[in-house]
Amino acid sequence: MTISHDTFTFVADLVRRRSAILLEPGKEYLVESRLLPLAREAGASGVDQFVAQLRANPSPARTAVVVEALTTNETSWFRDVAPFDALRRHIVPELRAGGLGRLRVWSAACSTGQEAYSIAMTLQEVLVPTVAVEITATDLNEQVLERARSGTYTQLEVNRGLPAPTLVRHFQRHGSGWQVSDELRRWITFRQHNLLDVPPPGGPFDVVFLRNVLIYFDLPTKRAVLERVRAALRPGGYLVLGAAETTIGVHDDYERVVLDRATVYRSAGGRAAAAAPAAAPTTAATATAASLAAARSTLAGVPARPASAAVPPRPVLPTPARPAGSVFAPTSTRGAGLT
Amino acid sequence: MTTLIAGDDVYAIAEELFTAMVDGESGTVSQWFGDVPAWQVPVVAWVDLHGGWAGRASVTTERATADDLARALLQMGADEPVLEEDLHDAFGEVANVVGGNVKALLPTQGTLGLPQVADHDPGLPGSVLVTEVVLDWRGRPLVLRVRGAA
Amino acid sequence: MRALVIDDSRAMRRIVGQTLRGLGFEPVEAEHGQHALDLLAGDEPVPALACIDWNMPVMDGLTFVTRVRQNPQWRDMTLMMVTTESEHGQIVRALAAGAHEYLIKPFTTDAIRDKLELLGLVPVGESA
Numbered sequence: 001m002t003i004s005h006d007t008f009t010f011v012a013d014l015v016r017r018r019s020a021i022l023l024e025p026g027k028e029y030l031v032e033s034r035l036l037p038l039a040r041e042a043g044a045s046g047v048d049q050f051v052a053q054l055r056a057n058p059s060p061a062r063t064a065v066v067v068e069a070l071t072t073n074e075t076s077w078f079r080d081v082a083p084f085d086a087l088r089r090h091i092v093p094e095l096r097a098g099g100l101g102r103l104r105v106w107s108a109a110c111s112t113g114q115e116a117y118s119i120a121m122t123l124q125e126v127l128v129p130t131v132a133v134e135i136t137a138t139d140l141n142e143q144v145l146e147r148a149r150s151g152t153y154t155q156l157e158v159n160r161g162l163p164a165p166t167l168v169r170h171f172q173r174h175g176s177g178w179q180v181s182d183e184l185r186r187w188i189t190f191r192q193h194n195l196l197d198v199p200p201p202g203g204p205f206d207v208v209f210l211r212n213v214l215i216y217f218d219l220p221t222k223r224a225v226l227e228r229v230r231a232a233l234r235p236g237g238y239l240v241l242g243a244a245e246t247t248i249g250v251h252d253d254y255e256r257v258v259l260d261r262a263t264v265y266r267s268a269g270g271r272a273a274a275a276a277p278a279a280a281p282t283t284a285a286t287a288t289a290a291s292l293a294a295a296r297s298t299l300a301g302v303p304a305r306p307a308s309a310a311v312p313p314r315p316v317l318p319t320p321a322r323p324a325g326s327v328f329a330p331t332s333t334r335g336a337g338l339t
Numbered sequence: 340m341t342t343l344i345a346g347d348d349v350y351a352i353a354e355e356l357f358t359a360m361v362d363g364e365s366g367t368v369s370q371w372f373g374d375v376p377a378w379q380v381p382v383v384a385w386v387d388l389h390g391g392w393a394g395r396a397s398v399t400t401e402r403a404t405a406d407d408l409a410r411a412l413l414q415m416g417a418d419e420p421v422l423e424e425d426l427h428d429a430f431g432e433v434a435n436v437v438g439g440n441v442k443a444l445l446p447t448q449g450t451l452g453l454p455q456v457a458d459h460d461p462g463l464p465g466s467v468l469v470t471e472v473v474l475d476w477r478g479r480p481l482v483l484r485v486r487g488a489a
Numbered sequence: 490m491r492a493l494v495i496d497d498s499r500a501m502r503r504i505v506g507q508t509l510r511g512l513g514f515e516p517v518e519a520e521h522g523q524h525a526l527d528l529l530a531g532d533e534p535v536p537a538l539a540c541i542d543w544n545m546p547v548m549d550g551l552t553f554v555t556r557v558r559q560n561p562q563w564r565d566m567t568l569m570m571v572t573t574e575s576e577h578g579q580i581v582r583a584l585a586a587g588a589h590e591y592l593i594k595p596f597t598t599d600a601i602r603d604k605l606e607l608l609g610l611v612p613v614g615e616s617a
Binding site: 167 | 577590597600604607
């Protein structure tokens with residue numbers, strides 16, 4: 001069972017316009033597997049029929065649900081252990097040697113919060129109680145933030161990459177699922193935030209986690225996001241990206257540092273507080289991102305692409321906000337990250 | 340006592356079981372609406388819970404539905420015949436997974452018996468029905484019951 | 490690498506075994522704890538891993554873990570419970586008895602891979 005070319009093209013275009021995420025040919029399986037549950041819920045015979053119904057009878061609510069289904073990241077705990085080992089073995093000891101009394105961490109595009117809680121669990125193991133920990137975790141999607149704040153996870157979610165000793169240390173049973181301890185929940189402030197806007201309060205940050213987000217963006221948008229993050233990092237602070245991501249060739253103000261099996265990026269600092277002007281609404285931020293990108297391309301000797309073509313109309317991530325004021329039938333988010 | 344085990348929790352347990360181990364994707368089960376048709380060839384699997392809270396968790400469905408469940412769990416082809424032992428093994432494991440997770444909802448630590456499978460529900464004398472959830476899987480009903488020994 | 494799969498359900502042994510085979514293990518099945526101990530007493534090299542159900546006839550999984558931990562010959566074998574027992578206290582009990590990891594049924598096959606990555610038994614891969 002595969003979806004038609006027409007269905008795929010329509011969905012890919014919709015997702016690109018709404019989220020700046022590119023679904024290239026070859027991702028048909030992803031579209032099908034993510035939309036099949038929605039199709040079944042809607043009583044359609046399959047994804048083709050479901051999408052045909054959506055096209056014949058478009059509604060903002062159903063469109064948003066479709067885009068969300070395709071842009072929700074799978075999140076797991078420590079499955080990719082290298083960044084947390086780097087935090088534990090290198091970054092924290094280095095910061096402590098520098099006389100650190102407070103550690104500020106930003107978990108950017110945090111989705112349902114597994115990364116933020118994993119950071120908190122790691123820090124609780126290695127830090128003495130005299131060091132204050134402040135973790136800011138952000139996402140664009142208020143719905144995932146609500147789940148993140150509750151700290152409740154299904155049995156299937158805690159099975160994914162959470163070591164059993166860590167589970168029993170930090171979680172309690174909560175109905176058919178589990179809940180993170182109140183203590184860890186108090187360490188984290190969850191906020192709604194667009195990565196292209198001015199950084200959230202809570203900085204300057206010693207460490208920023210921004211994993212598996214840049215891969216979805218084109219070069220100018222990557223650059224704009226990295227510029228925002230650089231401004232939020234204290235000089236010498238660390239940026240942790242996903243394993244398939246790098247700042248190399250995208251933004252020059254980061255130094256690549258290899259810490260055992262992890263590659264992280266240290267903010268060179270120094271250069272230019274001139275970069276990002278203060279508080280700008282989303283559309284202005286996009287324009288800023290575009291001009292920044294253009295400026296940097298020019299500096300690097302690469303001709304700047306026209307801003308309108310370079311930056312998608314409204315880059316949002318990792319999940320698009322639902323249109324304000326629209327009424328949604330409650331849909332189950334259970335299993336959204338189980339692919 | 341009856342509020343110990345909420346229907347929503349039993350439903351969530353079953354939904355996770357189907358998502359993870361039967362279909363490999365979410366959204367394949369829903370709540371059954373309306374009356375459950377009279378069974379033609381029923382099959383029931385159960386596990387008993389012992390301890391401070393004693394009772395039984397059972398799953399009842401049509402033999403044909405249980406056969407399909409067994410095929411899914413044993414990764415068999417759609418037309419492959421399901422032997423009696425395959426059915427007992429796979430359908431019994433469904434009851435085991437449901438029962439074990441139901442046990443975790445209880446406030447006291449108890450133990451779980453081994454799964455049993457039969458062609459009719461033998462009943463549990465003196466017990467009360469605590470929760471009943473009817474699942475719709477591929478348009479066919481499965482009845483999940485939790486009974487507590489009175 | 491050999492891996493013991495100990496479960497009284499053949500369906501479950503098949504699911505766990507096939508996942509392990511896909512990760513490069515050679516699964517060896519046992520129907521209960523005593524059966525597994527008998528296999529271990531044979532001439533074959535000690536498996537690198539054992540995936541162990543809790544509730545089984547003849548000998549349950551917790552007893553098996555305790556018995557394995559009493560024999561230094563088997564100390565390099567990684568022990569992972571794979572069971573529907575899912576109370577906080579039961580997980581603590583199994584870890585205290587010497588289990589290294591704990592996977593709750595139901596699980597996805599990806600969850601097995603995640604756990605084995607955490608245990609260092611399979612290389613860390615990119616997410617699917």
